[in-house]
Amino acid sequence: MCLAFVIAIDLLVSKHTKLALIQFIILYIAQVSAGYKPLFTATTIFFAVLVCSSISILIRDARERLEKMQREAERSKEIAAELIQQLRRDIADSLHDDLAADLTRMLIISRSIRLPHGDDRDRILDLQDRTQQALAHLRLLIHNLAVSQGPPKEEPTLQEIIESSASTLAQRKIVLDADLDGIERIPALHRSELGRLLVAFIRENTLNALKYNSPHDLVSLFVEQEQDTLFISFSSPWHDQKVPEEMHGGYGLWALQDRFENAGGSLSSNRIGASWTVLASLPWNEIATPTTNARSLMSPPDGAAYA
Template structure:
């Protein structure tokens, strides 16, 4: 009972001018039906020898035209039906009561509950007036039959409307589910793309650079160092590729909080420092020993360090010194990765700009800032994040 009462209260609070538009097919059918009915009514009046009051003809035609209005504005059609029912009750027209009972269903389907109740009351008043009017000749049994027809029409209209609204609700739920699935797929594709970018842009860059070193030098120690770096980067790339394939097959959970490095921030800095030093670049690290960061901030900063280190190897071949500085102050963590590379000196490796773009998106979502630009002494990457986001 509480559920029914709540539904009834919600229905009564619906704006009375709201309506459920008919489908194009239903509108065409309704217009054709109204046109055929008008033609048949005209033929009946032309061939009928018995008397028919003008009021009865006007009421019948008005009901037909009102039903036709439902093809465009159901509330307007309902208001016309209410006006016709009240006029018929006052003028004593009784032979069109059945014609007034049939549209109750379409009113219940297309119009608001207040308008439906309004027409039902107007039609019921027309029926009662016809029964109690002295000398009307209207039989109570006929009133019962017409009442049953009106009730059936009302129930059919309500049932169709309920099924229609349920279908609309299911359609909206299905669309929302499809959007959610599409968003999840997009998110997973972005995560996989991030992982693949890290592999290609980092390990493969190291392999390419040290392979170029092997071509240019005959120094035994340098060649040994480059061969070791190539072997370690290739093994790491194979390991990462297997992990990404496991993610694609569903063997590993896709989560944005998964750290790209098992050792976290210190391990990432150590790996990047080793790779840069193997390329002949001196690295200065200024990071507090006791730094504690949220997992999301840690992931973002690790990606900045890895991407910046890769970019130095790919695009800053003249760099001799790199500085990595991290500060936590006033609720913010700030990272600066700078080098002293001269302009227009690159390793000649292809670039897509994907890594920088994804970092900018990530920091914007976290409410932080990310900037990579050339300064007076070289490239400077600045990133900052709020500790509480």
């Protein structure tokens, strides 16, 4: 009898209701055939059905709750892993965009200084060596952190980044010609996703120009808005020269391309004739275009660099 009830409960938990009813009918027939009164047997079976149904509902509810808790636990693990990975990406971006860029500039500038004689010469050489070692260690750390790219961090305004880039390039007598199609006048553009990506594009290509270009080179930044797309390009003269290994980690353009694609845009870099060109595009949906369409920074006279 007890075994029959256990089987019936298991069938009800598994939602095999018809089989459970057949089980109770067979049990009723067996009890009547054994000499039990039909009315008493029917009443007993009826209460047994109620008890078994209640127990099966409780077991089924407990099982569903347990499965839900397991799913939530798995989802929590996935979310925690995503947050950890996002943190790693953000740290890699911050290190690359700020610390690695500053160390690279320091190394480039220190190598362009004419070495004096005496103790100052030794100190400058020691500074170069230490900067080179720190940059190599930092590149390795960025490489280990940057499995893939995440959302970019807060950046300076477009006007500030253009002025900073022009000033930095001018230290090596490289001229920046920038035409942003007037979009740098849009308030709070640099706080938007599109503005942050544009700032990151300018900073990355400025740093590459510092590493690969020669004095008196002219590098061009061009931005144009057409309907719902923003087109961006950065061109510089091509020089077939080797750059010290510690000054390039291969992370910059690769990470930038991933960020552009995640935002629905594209980015590619190619050698076109005697120029190295980086082309990019971004969707232009959320921010209104300015009423005026003028050059953001006019080309300086006589090849002078922007200040």
